[in-house]
Amino acid sequence: MSMSLLGIVFGISFFVVTQAQTSGFEVFFIRTILGTNGAIRVSDKFQDMDGTVSKVSYNGSESFLFRSRENARYIEGIEYPQLVREALREFPEVSGISEIIEGSAILDSGARKHTVQIHGLRIKDHIMVSELQNQLIQGSIDMLDTDRSGVLLGSSLAERLRLSQGDRVSLIGGTENQQLRVAGIFETGVSQIDKTRIYLDLSTARSFIGKPFGGSIFQVSIQAPEKAPELAAQMQETLGHRVVGWQEREKVWLEVFKALRLSSAITVSSILLLSGLGMFNVFAIMVIEKNRDIAILRSIGFTPRDVSAVFLWQGAIVLLGGIILGSLSGFLATYGISKIPLRIRGIFSTDSFVVNWDPSHYIWAIAIATVFVSVASWIPARRAAKIEPAKIIRESL
Amino acid sequence: MTKESLNTNDILIRAEQLKHAFIEGESKVQALRGVSFEAKGSEVTAIVGQSGCGKSTLLYLLGLLDRPESGEIHLKGRPMAKATDEERTALRNESIGFVFQFHFLIKELTARENVALPLRKSGVGERQALEQADELLNRLDLGEKAKRYANKLSGGEQQRVAIARALANSPSLLLADEPTGNLDSANSDNVFELLMKFAREKDIAILLVTHNPELAERCDHCIPMRDGLIV
Ligand SMILES: Nc1ncnc2c1ncn2[C@@H]1O[C@H](COP(=O)(O)OP(=O)(O)OP(=O)(O)O)[C@@H](O)[C@H]1O
Numbered sequence: 001m002s003m004s005l006l007g008i009v010f011g012i013s014f015f016v017v018t019q020a021q022t023s024g025f026e027v028f029f030i031r032t033i034l035g036t037n038g039a040i041r042v043s044d045k046f047q048d049m050d051g052t053v054s055k056v057s058y059n060g061s062e063s064f065l066f067r068s069r070e071n072a073r074y075i076e077g078i079e080y081p082q083l084v085r086e087a088l089r090e091f092p093e094v095s096g097i098s099e100i101i102e103g104s105a106i107l108d109s110g111a112r113k114h115t116v117q118i119h120g121l122r123i124k125d126h127i128m129v130s131e132l133q134n135q136l137i138q139g140s141i142d143m144l145d146t147d148r149s150g151v152l153l154g155s156s157l158a159e160r161l162r163l164s165q166g167d168r169v170s171l172i173g174g175t176e177n178q179q180l181r182v183a184g185i186f187e188t189g190v191s192q193i194d195k196t197r198i199y200l201d202l203s204t205a206r207s208f209i210g211k212p213f214g215g216s217i218f219q220v221s222i223q224a225p226e227k228a229p230e231l232a233a234q235m236q237e238t239l240g241h242r243v244v245g246w247q248e249r250e251k252v253w254l255e256v257f258k259a260l261r262l263s264s265a266i267t268v269s270s271i272l273l274l275s276g277l278g279m280f281n282v283f284a285i286m287v288i289e290k291n292r293d294i295a296i297l298r299s300i301g302f303t304p305r306d307v308s309a310v311f312l313w314q315g316a317i318v319l320l321g322g323i324i325l326g327s328l329s330g331f332l333a334t335y336g337i338s339k340i341p342l343r344i345r346g347i348f349s350t351d352s353f354v355v356n357w358d359p360s361h362y363i364w365a366i367a368i369a370t371v372f373v374s375v376a377s378w379i380p381a382r383r384a385a386k387i388e389p390a391k392i393i394r395e396s397l
Numbered sequence: 398m399t400k401e402s403l404n405t406n407d408i409l410i411r412a413e414q415l416k417h418a419f420i421e422g423e424s425k426v427q428a429l430r431g432v433s434f435e436a437k438g439s440e441v442t443a444i445v446g447q448s449g450c451g452k453s454t455l456l457y458l459l460g461l462l463d464r465p466e467s468g469e470i471h472l473k474g475r476p477m478a479k480a481t482d483e484e485r486t487a488l489r490n491e492s493i494g495f496v497f498q499f500h501f502l503i504k505e506l507t508a509r510e511n512v513a514l515p516l517r518k519s520g521v522g523e524r525q526a527l528e529q530a531d532e533l534l535n536r537l538d539l540g541e542k543a544k545r546y547a548n549k550l551s552g553g554e555q556q557r558v559a560i561a562r563a564l565a566n567s568p569s570l571l572l573a574d575e576p577t578g579n580l581d582s583a584n585s586d587n588v589f590e591l592l593m594k595f596a597r598e599k600d601i602a603i604l605l606v607t608h609n610p611e612l613a614e615r616c617d618h619c620i621p622m623r624d625g626l627i628v
Pocket residue numbers: 394419420421426427428446447448449450451452453454455
């Protein structure tokens with residue numbers, strides 16, 4: 001029985017720890033991606049808006065019907081930024097709008113070259129829709145604001161090109177080569193971004209790319225990021241532009257995280273399952289070993305319910321002990337892990353283990369343990385209750 | 398109506414045409430073929446007969462541990478066939494005490510805890526139940542051994558503890574299946590005397606299965622059985 005208790009303690013504690021880790025990385029990823037690419041992006045304009053989205057009202061609550069956009073024809077980018085911006089302002093949930101023009105080029109530091117993704121934007125607007133200000137590890141936002149030829153580089157990019165603040169670089173591949181000065185270096189934590197992205201002034205970027213008007217996208221921040229899908233659908237309908245929430249944009253990654261979390265939950269649950277089986281085994285043997293005692297108790301007037309209660313109580317005590325000790329050790333282990341200095345450089349980077357504190361991890365662990373322990377004690381308890389005293393007494397004489 | 402049933406008041410338990418069979422594989426063993434008798438309070442009735450004649454089977458039916466194939470048992474005038482399992486279980490606790498050939502004590506418990514069990518079941522608090530158990534054990538000369546574990550007692554002592562447990566809830570019916578079968582003559586005499594004493598003192602009807610003709614002789618009544626019938 002103490003083995004089962006130990007198993008339950010371990011099971012619950014592992015469950016909590018692994019969930020805290022996997023969901024910690026997920027939350028970290030979401031935060032990073034929200035802080036970098038924003039909650040909602042408005043891009044290409046549709047040429048026809050017929051029958052793609054329709055609003056239905058049912059019992060006063062509104063919902064939207066979507067149709068495939070695959071065959072819809074569109075014009076690349078936003079044609080009339082001012083109009084779209086004004087339309088977006090009509091949404092009370094919108095807390096910031098940043099116009100971005102995207103393109104690619106080669107950045108030349110003199111000694112080395114690297115392909116980069118240009119993000120031309122107004123820095124004052126952009127810090128409203130991103131965490132860029134916090135992501136800066138060198139330089140400052142203001143410099144980009146005052147200096148039309150300033151550029152912000154992703155940290156890995158800067159490292160590769162051996163660049164730091166104040167260095168001169170040239171951007172190659174546009175209408176004509178553009179001389180720039182490194183105003184700062186940012187690190188988002190998402191390696192793909194840190195490796196290739198540069199931020200520069202919107203008008204500088206426009207003239208480099210050769211698109212003086214139109215063709216841009218909007219990065220929009222909203223007050224409640226979890227409501228992005230509904231809001232994006234609403235915006236898409238009113239704006240006539242493609243509007244995508246971050247959940248849809250990062251769907252692949254979000255699903256990877258979900259699968260990771262689920263698979264670790266299943267793996268760790270097997271510890272709980274094994275403890276449950278062990279417990280079942282102990283109880284099943286106990287019922288057989290104690291059938292004489294059970295028969296005595298029944299002959300004295302104890303009811304089948306009294307008999308099964310003995311087993312259920314034992315199960316409940318072990319479960320309760322397991323829950324308390326397991327949750328506690330899970331909590332402490334999670335705390336301990338969050339303090340482990342660990343440099344991760346992969347899909348994203350962090351300097352310590354990321355953990356997410358969520359009561360639902362504990363609730364799930366407890367629920368799974370409870371199910372296994374209940375089954376493990378309920379079946380033997382029922383067996384014990386069904387023992388016929390006369391039969392046992394006759395047979396043991 | 399028979400003559401006896403006129404004064405049913407005194408009659409504690411009455412069996413009517415009890416039949417019981419065991420199915421063993423293909424064959425059917427008819428253990429009881431129609432047993433009728435009655436027993437009154439404060440009387441000790443011996444049930445005797447060859448091995449396999451159905452004595453134990455009869456006792457388990459009377460003790461409501463088993464239901465007869467047919468026939469009826471009246472306990473304190475109440476027909477038992479209709480009683481639910483819950484009612485029968487409650488009656489076992491309140492009105493019936495069992496003593497078996499082997500003492501059937503719970504060895505993880507002390508003597509007094511064993512004796513206190515039926516009291517605990519009927520709702521008596523722990524302390525009071527243990528006090529009552531001590532009292533009973535004292536009367537059975539086991540006062541000093543009340544706190545010993547059941548398996549650390551001699552056979553005779555264990556049987557006396559079993560009797561104390563059977564008596565703990567002041568039952569009106571005590572069923573004893575060869576309670577002395579496992580004891581030497583001195584011990585067996587002692588146990589028998591105790592049973593006689595309690596029957597008189599507490600107005601208990603005792604049914605006693607025994608292979609000892611001498612003891613059977615000393616009982617108030619004797620029911621001789623053969624092949625599932627009273628002869
Ligand atoms: N579980 C059982 N399955 C099949 N037959 C049984 C079972 N229990 C008892 N019997 C049979 O029923 C008959 C009566 O058995 P019972 O135990 O009542 O006899 P008894 O008079 O108590 O014998 P003993 O003096 O040896 O204890 C016997 O023939 C026995 O073999």
